[in-house]
Amino acid sequence: MVDVFKFKNFTPIRSDWLIGKGEMAESIRHFDWSRTALGPRDEWPSALRFAVNAMLATHFPSIVLWGPQLCLLYNDPFHKIAADKHPILQPGMPAKFAWPEYWDFLGPTYDRVMQNQESVFLEDQLFSKKLQDGSFEDAWFTASHSPIYSENGQIAGIQVNLVETTERKRIMNRLHESESSLKEAQRLAHIGNWVLDLRTNIVKWSDEIHRLLEIPQEKWKSSYDVREAARIYTAMVHPDDRDRVLQERNATLVPSHPSEKSQHYEIEYRLMMRDGRIKFILAKRETDFNQNGDAIRTIGTAQDITERKALEAELRAAIEVRDEFMSVASHELKTPLTALSMQLQLLNRIALLRDADQKIVSLGKAAFLSSQSLASLLDELLDVTRIRVGKLTLDKREMDLRCAAIEAVNQFQEEAKEKGSTITVTTAPIVRGDWDPSRINQVLLNLISNAIKYGEGKPIEVALFIDHRSGNASLRVKDYGIGISTEMQTKIFERFQRAISSDKVTGLGLGLYIARQIVEAHGGSIRVESEPGMGSLFIVELPLHR
Amino acid sequence: MEKAAYNILIIEDNATIREVLKMGLELEGFSVSEAGDGAEALAALEQSPRPNLILLDLLMPKMNGTEFVERIKKDPSNPNAKIPIVVISAVANSAREKPLQVQEVLPKPLDFNELFGVVRRFCPAP
Structure with missing residues (x-):
């Protein structure tokens, strides 16, 4: 028994050198060490005692x-x-017997400490960890091994401290997985x-x-000075x-304006x-x-859309072929139709002249x-093939919309009467402007004919004036x-759309599409x-001029 | 005795349309001569008596309507240059064709009422 410090009015803290509390401390305190290579506890050298106290x-x-x-x-x-x-993992047992399964790397580690x-x-070493329920699972630890010196300056033992790094290891693994997923996805x-x-x-x-720039892998760098990167990249951009x-x-x-926090840009180039190969x-x-x-x-992305561009070009070509065909077909159909129309007119004339049977x-x-x-359907079809962006040409001249409107209405008066509608x-007395007369006529005819078609025999009102504002x-x-539902209201101006499908209503559904093209080509709106x-x-x- | 009927020259490449035009005009009391294209028409004009009116299609092979008009009007002293010409055209915007030195432009398919109205202007009923 060693008296540590004895001062007046100072109660000795302990007579036992072992300071720690807890299960292991108690276990060490009461273990019969004389049976082990360490010998009785009160004969342990001070270096060991210090180490044990620090450990506890x-x-x-x-x-x-x-x-x-x-x-x-x-x-x-x-x-x-x-x-x-x-x-049994017994205190005092030689480490070799305590964990032989790890000896292939622990042994040499201990040797290094003891000898050198x-x-x-040892970073992120894989060990087996005991869980609360008594089962074991894989866990990673970083272990620091430091030499313990005895009083004579010789190495007498090793102090090992462990830090569990499982979570970090798992996060690193997930990060690597996600990085490699990202690379794969890219x-x-x-x-x-x-x-x-x-x-x-x-x-x-x-x-x-x-890879996009086809730089050989050995030349890849993880980071570049921005000027160097810009130089390399710009050199690959198509000169045009x-x-x-x-x-x-x-x-x-x-920033385009002071409060802008972030700015988004998009651009296509080659x-x-x-x-000489081109990439879009x-x-x-x-x-x-x-x-x-x-x-x-x-931050930015660059995507190779060469394939998509090729498909787009193919699609455009196919659409042109189709439109060309539609145009040719429509013209071809017009010829016999012209003949038919004239033949039927003549037939009717002769029938009247000969006082033919009423039937x-x-x-x-x-x-x-x-x-x-048939002829008007064909005209609609022909118009559509002619109307593509920029292809609608207008023959503008000064005309009075009032006259055009009255003429158009007159054309439909009989048809309207048959349905029960009055137009x-x-x-205004004069509505003069620079417009294409035959195209404007088309718009008028289309709107009035629709009003009759969908008007259910109720009155139809046509109004025309100049908005001076x-x-x-x-x-x-x-x-x-009958009216038009909200969702159909935008669609009716698109091709081949009709607000209602019904056997009683005829037409290709192109009228409003054509009307819109005409009106917008004039700089107007519908x-x-x-x-x-x-x-x-x-x-x-419709704007009055130009 | 029948007074001499007006003679109308039809220049149109489509035989069916030519035929129905001829029938219609003859029904109205006109006499009709035909040609299948501009060249044929020019040749016919040299040989047969002068028509009172020409009905001219524009889109024809060998010599189209526009070229025919240029040719026939080239020499103003030639009496053929004075024959009134009415264009019948399938091309949609008839207004565009007006600049040609012709009297009238009618769209196809022809409306016979409209046609006779125009023809009567140049071949008035006695």
Whole structure:
């Protein structure tokens, strides 16, 4: 028994050198060490005592290995995760017997410490960890092994402290998985990404960017100075697209307005490979700005859309072929139709002259009307093939919309009467402007004919005036018929759409599409206000001049 | 005795349309001569008596309507140059064709009422 300190009024703290509390401390305190290579506890050298006390005091799982046999002592935290692994993990047992399964790397580690007097760090080592329910699972630990010196300066043992790094290891694994997933995804979609830190002017290119530029793998760098990267990249851009690309690049470094936090840009251009092959690229970028409007970071993607472009070109070509065919077919159909129409007219004339049977006369008239229907359907089809972006040519001349409207209405008066509708026209005395008369006539005929078709025999109102505020001529055709649902209201101006499909209504559904093309080609607009069951109001605005 | 009927020259490449035009005009009391294209028409004009009116299709092979008009009007002293010409055209915008030195332009398919109205202007009923 060793008296540690004896002062007056000072109660000795303990008479036992072992300070720790807890299960292992108690276990060590009461264990019969004389049976082990370490000998009785009160004969332990001070270096060992200090080491053991330190081990018992730390919260890290900690081990002391002492003596040539590296006899084992451990603390509660260690006991919690490791002990009971074997039937008996006994204090004092040589380390070799404690964990022979790890000896292939632990043995040499201990040797290094003991012989070279080195401190050795084993990072992220895989061990088996005991769980609360008594089962064991894989866990990673970083273990630090430090030599313990005895009083004579010789190495007498090893202090081992463990830190569990399982979570970090798992996160690292997930990160690697996700990184490699990302790389795979980029490779699959031919889309690469890059990040430019505008404070350091360092840009990082993903693998796929390198692949896009067909840079040999040995030349890939994980980061570039932005000027070097810009140089390499711009050199690959097709000479005809370079100006545009540089312009876009420079434009994105300035916020368009002071409060803008981030700016998004998109651009398409071509890369030219060394062998002359062209790649179409869709590049997007986003720049973040700080409070002062300085650009701090840009991220971007570059996607190889060459295949898509090829498909688009194919599609466009196919559409042209189809339109060409439609045009030729329509013209071809027109010829016999012209003959038919004239023949039927003549037939009716002769029938009347010869005082033919009433049945013949009425059948003849009906046949002629059929041929007229056919002719107008064909005209619609022909118009559509002619109307493509920019292909609609107008022959503008000064005309009075009032006269055109009245003439158009007159053409339909009989048809309207048959359905029970009356058409009234309210117009300003003169509505003069520069428009294509036959095209405007088409629009008028279409709107009035629709009003009759869908008007359910109710009155139809045509109004025409000059809106002096906007400087436009305003044409309105109102019916009180079936009306158009909200979702159909935009669709009816598209090709081949009809608000209702019904056997009673004829036509190709192209009329409003054509009308819209004509009106917009004049610089005007057409829209509808309608409610199912309440009728429809079509509003056409045409600028008066030019 | 029948007074001399007006003679109308039809220049149209489509035989069916030519035929129905001829029938219609003859029914109205006109006499009709035909040609299948501009060249044929020019040749016919050299040989047969001058028609009172020409009905001219524009889109024809060998020599189209526009060229025919240019040719026939080239020499204003030639009496053929004075024959009134009415164009019958399948091309949609009839207004566009007016600049040609012709009297009238009618769209196809022809409306016979309209046609007779125009013809009567140049061949008035006695």
